[in-house]
Amino acid sequence: MPYVIGADVPDEPAGLRFRRLLERPEILQMPGAHFGLAALLAKRAGFEALYLSGAAMTATMGLPDLGMITVDEVCFWIRQVSRAAGLPMLVDGDTGYGEALNVMHMVRAFEEAGAGAVHLEDQLLPKKCGHLNDKKLADAHDMAAKVAAARQARKHLYIIARTDAAASEGMDGAVARAKLYLEAGADAIFPEALNTAEMFREFARRMNPGSPSGSPGGVGAGVKLLANMTEFGRTPFFTAREFQDMGYSMVIWPVSHLRVAAKAVEDLYASIRENGGTHAMVDRMQTRAELYATIGYHEYEALDATLVKTVIPAGMPQRP
Known part of the structure; x- marks a missing residue:
């Protein structure tokens, strides 16, 4: 039978495929793969979902990760990865490229380009990598409005709200923000730059108080949480299994391939x-x-x- 271009790309929306991967009890592992060749290699290695890092995209362009990239530039990478591998991908949406209306535009553009999920963060521009110093946080209610806008604009896109509050507002501040973002419509939470195993466990326990060790596990088991295993940051090395045991449903290695x-x-x-x-x-x-x-x-x-x-x-x- 002759090869057919695109025959291995599913017709089902990427957001639905991403959500279904999270219904399984095991943690969803997403390596960074922001260009087509990397996506093909990750797929060949057996990964079922990918992560597109803003830091990786901007560094490839020769730029620092300070929120300067545009929606259209990110869509170029999304389309490339989607076309190459056909895997559902989580895309770094930075601060949403503006306020609520800009977030809605981003969500529609990302979903049409092939993204399965996006995460939004509660920093102000110019934003920084979550593991750096002196991050400036947006008002929690302003961030919640962005989350609500994303929820309103999406068809199937999975919405993850990231909070960088642990560094400046402590665990209480991070948990309070996360709960507000869930009320606004986030599907999952990404607590950035936690720096000990106990911090990861505490955040999971407080987001899922009824689960053993805070572990959200599979279907219907509470709030889904994303862990970031970046190198040379504030988080010590943990394996995917260790993150799962600490209560996390997803883990990314955002810039490892680029490094x-x-x-x-x-x-x-x-x-x-x-x-x-x-x-x-x-x-x-x-x-x-x-x-x-x-x-x-x-x-x-x-x-x-x-x-x-x-x-x-x-x-x-x-x-x-």
């Missing part, structure tokens, strides 16, 4: 400068055959009868 890739590119350029070529780095490269298998090169090639099937060179030719 690894950027370090590899840095090493490549240093090696070219030092050695006059790439020969010292070949064993660290994905081969042409591996790349073509990942992107379905031959399957696309077969769709055009005028193309002769490519024969991939077996390896690097040797010098005479």
